[in-house]
Amino acid sequence: MALDFGGRAASALASGLIDGVGYLGGALAGVGIARLALAFGWNRAFGTLTLAMALTALAAGVLVTMAPRTPGRSLRRRHE
Numbered sequence: 001m002a003l004d005f006g007g008r009a010a011s012a013l014a015s016g017l018i019d020g021v022g023y024l025g026g027a028l029a030g031v032g033i034a035r036l037a038l039a040f041g042w043n044r045a046f047g048t049l050t051l052a053m054a055l056t057a058l059a060a061g062v063l064v065t066m067a068p069r070t071p072g073r074s075l076r077r078r079h080e
Helices: 002-006 011-040 042-066
Strands: none
Touching: 011 042
């Protein structure tokens, strides 16, 4: 994924930024969910997680369908 965003010249930078944002999100997720659960209860906390998952899946689907197709590369393996 880093090569897609950064190309050959900036793939290390893109990889570092993508990983850094992921690590920051992972570190802050526990605090956010704990506060949400204390304020509104676990039902609403899990509902929020479900909504976040659905929006993430939708965004990933849009990215996959809009990605340019490279000849010879496929997301699916061919069984010959």
